[in-house]
Amino acid sequence: MMTTNEKPLILLVDDMPANLHVLVAALRDDHRIKTATSGTTALDLAERDDRPQLILLDVVMPGMSGLEVLRRLRENPETRDIPVIFITADVSEQSQLEGLDLGADDYITKPVVAAVLRVRVRNLLQRKRTEARLRLAAHVFEYGGEAILITDCDNCIVEVNPAFTRLTGYTSEEICGQNPKILSAGHATAEEYQRMWHAIREQGFWQGEMWDRRKNGEIYPKLLTISVVRNAQGEIDFHIGSFTDLSEQKAVEEKIRYVAHHDALTGLPNRLHLQISLEQVIATAKRENQEVALMFIDLDRFKIINDTLGHNIGDCLLVEVAQRLRECVRESDLLARLGGDEFVLALAGDDVVNAAAQVAEKILGNLSQTYHIGGQVLHSSTSIGISLYPHDGDNIETLMKNADASMYHAKAMGRNNFQFFSPEMNRFSNERLLLENSLHRALAQGEFTVHYQPQADIASGRLVGAEALIRWHHPERGMVSPLQFIPLAEENGMILPIGTWVLREVCRQIKVWREVGLTDLRFAVNLSPRQFHQENLVGNIIDILREFDVPASALELEITEGSVMENPDAAVSLLNQLNQHGLSIAIDDFGTGYSSLGYLKRFPVSKLKIDRSFVMDIPGDPDDSAIAIAVIQLARSLGLKTVAEGVETTVQRQFLSDQGCDMLQGYWYSKPLDAATFEAFALHAAR
Ligand SMILES: Nc1nc2c(ncn2[C@@H]2O[C@@H]3COP(=O)(O)O[C@H]4[C@@H](O)[C@H](n5cnc6c(=O)[nH]c(N)nc65)O[C@@H]4COP(=O)(O)O[C@H]3[C@H]2O)c(=O)[nH]1
Structure with missing residues (x-):
């Protein structure tokens, strides 16, 4: 060549x-x-x-x-x-x-x-x-992939190639002699055509995208290039138009755009989409003098389900949640998944406060319904935080931050509720952040201790055991209540090392006390939901008992109703294993949660603890009294013991004793005591 x-x-x-x-x-x-x-x-x-x-x-x-x-x-x-x-x-x-x-x-x-x-x-x-x-x-004309059509100086088609026929469906015989207008889908405006012809005349060249119609009526996008052929006098003899079909390219682009803007698991818009759309929603609200409610929706204890039942079940739950959320909102509302178990909903309008409250109620109701996933029955609840534009912020960042703070507030308020933002909450959320940082340090620095709150037989007043309660001596803040840091540790996973530390510390202490003759006492340790669901819980507890040579009968585990109700089937099997090793189980805060009596029968537990909130106002409050009585009777019918928490007065003690309650715990008998004081208390009681 x-x-x-x-x-x-x-x-x-x-x-x-x-x-x-x-x-x-x-x-x-x-x-x-x-x-x-x-x-x-x-x-x-x-x-x-x-x-x-x-x-x-x-x-x-x-x-x-x-x-x-x-x-x-x-x-x-x-x-x-x-x-x-x-x-x-x-x-x-x-x-x-x-x-x-x-x-x-x-x-x-x-x-x-x-x-x-x-x-x-x-x-x-x-x-x-x-x-x-x-x-x-x-x-190239005959076999090339680009469709080519040639028109004369009057823009009348004189020649087309086979690729043109393949792409448009028109044969050469059908199209020659026609004006290319016949191909147009009619989307371009007169001004666009004018600009195109101007460029062709002046520069001899034009390129751009156009929408055409095939012979079968189908509309498609094409990338069109038009150039001219001039004669010796410089006059245009021919126009050469060549084009490719952009349908596939557009479809791929659209797919990429969709993937970039949507969450693969639930199909909901993702964070990027939310950011872009929210800017538009706020801009429109500003123009039209409207309000926007931004709602942060977070599943309570999703992480536990995910960690214990596996990611597949967790994913299925999220898909189901997304579907239920869709059912709670209108087409025009902006619903997105931020990641994990966090969803965001934005509503715009004139009375968004009311609308947001109504939707929040609907969501709480809907998401707390039972889930049937992979042959398992699951329960979940939701906490929702709401911030309002323009009241709580005029930009996305502030509104998101405030909705997030309100969501944490909703969690702190006992979960399964919604909260509108108030400036107080920012303080709360900053506080939370500070606390979370120092919590990481606390374990390593030995800032935790355990206090023991004596429990007594209600009839004889004899000491039967104690509940172990963690205490945090923060170097700057002094004593920090477990009510403040346990939920935080539960949220961020720190509860697992903290919980293990408590178990070891209590067992170490039991061993010491057994050596001084305190052998008949049973010590209750709280297990948070996340601890309850941790991998190899039974094995870990048994190892600790062995390490300190403590009999399983000296230890009691307090779990909440929520822990077992998240996945009752798995809970039954776990409780059976604990039971087989001789550990006894108490259900803490009984009556405050699901109180699912049907399940209670199947759970191998030995005690129900009547929550302090019911004890507080008895016998004056008839409702609380009725609940306390019902719990005692229920426990008796199931062969379980009852412990009343937070007993502060003789009247309360008497009432509970009359109703057949077995044990009590509360300031009336003793406040939680440090180890040394408890030892003295117990030795004195044993005399
Ligand atoms: N007003 C009043 N309060 C009384 C009375 N008697 C006892 N209390 C308090 O009530 C709480 C009882 O513990 P809880 O319901 O298990 O509630 C516990 C428990 O859920 C959690 N917690 C404490 N220690 C641990 C732990 O080691 N592990 C886990 N997972 N949670 C813990 O923190 C919660 C709060 O613990 P505390 O602040 O120690 O608060 C304790 C105790 O000090 C009374 O007569 N009146």
């Missing part, structure tokens, strides 16, 4: 060296030359890789004649297209005809005039190059 900057190679064939000499002298300046003095050598040279672009061939040669050489060249596909000029002294018509018939490109008669020879050679090579380019262009 010849490269463009290489001189063309010419093969000169003549049996007379003198003739060859003349030809070489005429052509060597502008060409590369090869020579042959016989037909056989000529064919051999023509077939080589370095193929000549032109052969000058003597007609009359001994052996193989020039005509025979030409015939053989034309028979061979490799050499068929090499142009040939005959050089001959024989100018007879017959000889010329024969040669032309075989495909000679030209004739030059001897004696050769060098100048004429050069012009003829140049013209022929140029023509051949042009032909090659045209062949190439025709090939």
